[in-house]
Amino acid sequence: MKIRLAFLLILLPLFYVSGEDISGDVLQEIIDNQEIPRKDVDSLDPLSSTLVNKCETENVEIFGHQFFCNTPTSITPVGDLPVPSSYVISLRDEIEILYLNDSKNRSFIRPVRLDGNILLPEVGLIRLEGKTLESAEKEINKRILETHVGIKASISIQKLSAKKILVIGAVKKPGAYLVNPFTTISNSLSYAGGLEPYASIRDIKLVKPSGESYTFDSYDLLINGDRTNDLTIGSGDTIVVKATSNLIAIRGSVFRPMSYEYLEQETIRDLINYSLGLTRRANTKAILIESINLNSSKLDSNILPLSNIETLEGISSITIFDSTQSEVALKQGGLIKTYETSEMLTLKVEGEINNPGIYRFSPGISLNEVYARAGGITKNADKKTTILLRDSIKERQIKDLRKSKRKLREAIISNSVRKGVEVSEELLAFIDMEIDESLLGRISGDFYPESEDSKAMILQNGDSIFIPKTPKTISVIGEVATPSTFIYKGQNGYEDYIEMAGGIKPSASKRNIYIIKANGLSVRARNSRSIQSWIPKSSNKIEAGDTIVVPLKVSRDTNRVELVTELTGIISNIAFAAASLQTLRNN
Incomplete structure (x- = not known):
């Protein structure tokens, strides 16, 4: 950032003094050639690295x-740790040899050479590479006895090699x-x-x-x-x-629902043991088995008692229902069907659901049907809120976000060049704003179980469903002194929560404060102390799980203020929506 600003400050006065507008080609060159900090991985010294490997999976x-x-991947040996006698000596290890009963009190530090030997004075070459520390000491003493009388050697590792x-x-x-x-x-x-x-x-x-x-x-x-x-x-x-295809997802009423690798001789009992066993309320009489038909490559779904599952061959997933939910799931789910594998939808169901996990369903399934298939929501679930994320919406938001940042960057530079002023740090903050893209893609609506929206919402491949806990807090973000989360109090209006957050900053746009409801919908905040009688109270009511957003006011001195306002609005709205979703997930 410092390099970019310095570069701009050098260029801007030149264009300003000349009285010429900056051309589009020059402007684009400035934008395209900004210095982007990169981590020079190749310059790191692996011998001194002590970091834990940050591999992503x-x-x-x-x-x-x-x-x-x-797993820590430092290759620097820790010198103060004891080296066991079973340690196998390698090339470039350094061996310390101490002579006992020696009138000269001699000791030597000798590296293991590339030929596998050490060179010991008055003794000669001794091959140690590949020997354990214990056997190396015996070999050295054997050789010393050939040239010395009454001397015995004790050895230790002075330095370990990678x-x-x-x-x-x-x-x-x-x-x-x-x-x-x-x-x-x-x-x-x-x-x-x-x-x-x-x-x-x-x-x-x-x-x-x-x-x-x-x-x-x-x-x-x-x-x-x-x-x-x-x-x-x-x-x-x-x-x-090696590679394997022997993976089975086990979900539902087990303590650790995940996908597990199995060996040919193993049974479903082994898988249940790997998942830390069945919960107390697991129903073992009706288990959903989804398996690949090896002859037709179709996915079959069947209900079987645990005792009847004799082999794991071809099974892709096992769902063990909660005994209190399985009857409803079996009646409403219509589980015993066969579908083409290529047509199946993969959905992720998380949060306060009785059987969370990765599910595969036939096309055309509604969100409300998924609730039944996954055993229904828990008693701690927010019965009015479901978060539905869709990949196509996420991709569009990411595209809009990047496009808006690029256009905003162009507008900022153009404004600075034409007016001969410094780049606005407030607007640059929008370009550098970090947004967790995994929180994008939300479809707003009342998607709670048995709602009209959940019955009408037909799911798509890759959809993610998250049922939060019943919220008990209100969040205030944006241009306030201290963005915070507060315990919800029913009698408070949005102004009260803003005051609890230290009040608004001078840079805030008071007229554009809005509220992101728990269901994802946004409403304009209206001053409850001067609200008109004809405005419904529900439009201004603060409820648990809401997020109050105080946006930034764009300076009227900015050139092309309407465009800048629009672009900053797009960026901030996406950022605030992601922050609101994060609050619900962390609730």
């Missing part, structure tokens, strides 16, 4: 995948990596940026330079806490991550 619904993104390994297969960034000498199979995968969605974490191969191979099932570690097969890797080792 979309596989958060697959059990175990997130674990491989949260290990070079190869990680290949279904990982984000396969390749060769320098890793910490204490790295195991499980935490080596984070060096490669995490796992692909199709990665198998139950058949990970460790291949030694000698050709020996070992298999590691990460479920031993993640579920049973057994690290027996989570071997420490050495220089030259190769980690191979």
Whole structure:
């Protein structure tokens, strides 16, 4: 930002003094050539890095995948940790050798050379690479006895070297990596940026330079806490991550609903154990099984008792209903049907719903039907509010947001050039405004269960449904002294909450204050202390879950004020809507 402003301040007086308008080509060149700060990843010294790997993964619904993104990937050995006697010595390790019973009190620090040997004075070359610390000490003492009498050696690791390994297969960034000498199979995968969605974490191969191979099932570690097969890797080792299609989503009345990888011999009981077991109210007599018909490639939906599910082959998802909700779900859902797999809709249902998770439905399903399929809402749910997000709406909002920021940038620069004034920091703040795009795409409406809107709303592929808890707060955002969230008090008007937030700033547009209701609809705030009798009270009533928005007032000195007002309005409205949604999610 500082570079951009300095650049503009140098150019602006030149255009102003010349009395010429800046041309469109020059203006666009200024815009296109702004300096954008980038993180120079290549300049980081991997040997001094101590950060936790920040790999991003979309596989958060697959059990175990997130674990491989949260492992420290520093390769700098920690010198004050004890090195076990089983540690295998590698090239470039530095060995400290202390002579005991030696009248000269001699000690030596010797690196392991590239040929695998150390050179010890008066003894010669001793091969240590590939030996454990315990066996290396025995080898050194054996060689010392050949040239010295009564002297015994004690050895320790003075400096550990990084290990070079190869990680290949279904990982984000396969390749060769320098890793910490204490790295195991499980935490080596984070060096490669995490796992692909199709990665198998139950058949990970460790291949030694000698050709020996070992298999590691990460479920031993993640579920049973057994690290027996989570071997420490050495220089030259190769980690191979295979692909798998053996994934089943288990949702509903289990303690940890996620997608799990299964082995050929495993049963539904194993999957339930992986999900930490059934809840107390689980109905095991009527379980929804969605499976791929291997002959027709169609998706079949059937209701079976738990005891009748003999194989996991072909199953894509298992839903275990709450015993108090399953009867309603079975009656209203119409679950026993067959659909073409390619036609199915994938929907995400979250929040205060009895059986949250990822669902697949046939086209034409309404939002109200989804409530029944997912077991209904919980007793803590806000019975008047449902948040519905749609990808097509999100894409349009993102497009509008980027277009508005680009046009606003052009207007700001053009105004500064023509008037010979500094760039407005207030308007630049709109361009630099960070908005969480995952919160965009909301369709406003009264989508609560059994409402007319929920019955009429036909869902689309990728829709996301979130049922919030009953709200108890009011948020005030925008041009106030202290944007805050307050406990809802029924007798307070919007002016009272603004005063609680420290009052409005001089930069606020008092006439354009508005309220984003919990259902996503916006209404203009009207002064309750001077409200006209003919205006319905409901249009000004503050309810729990509402967000009061105090927008910025655009200076009348700004050139093309109408355009700037329109653009800042688009940007701020999208930002405030996202902030309002975040408040409901965090409620």
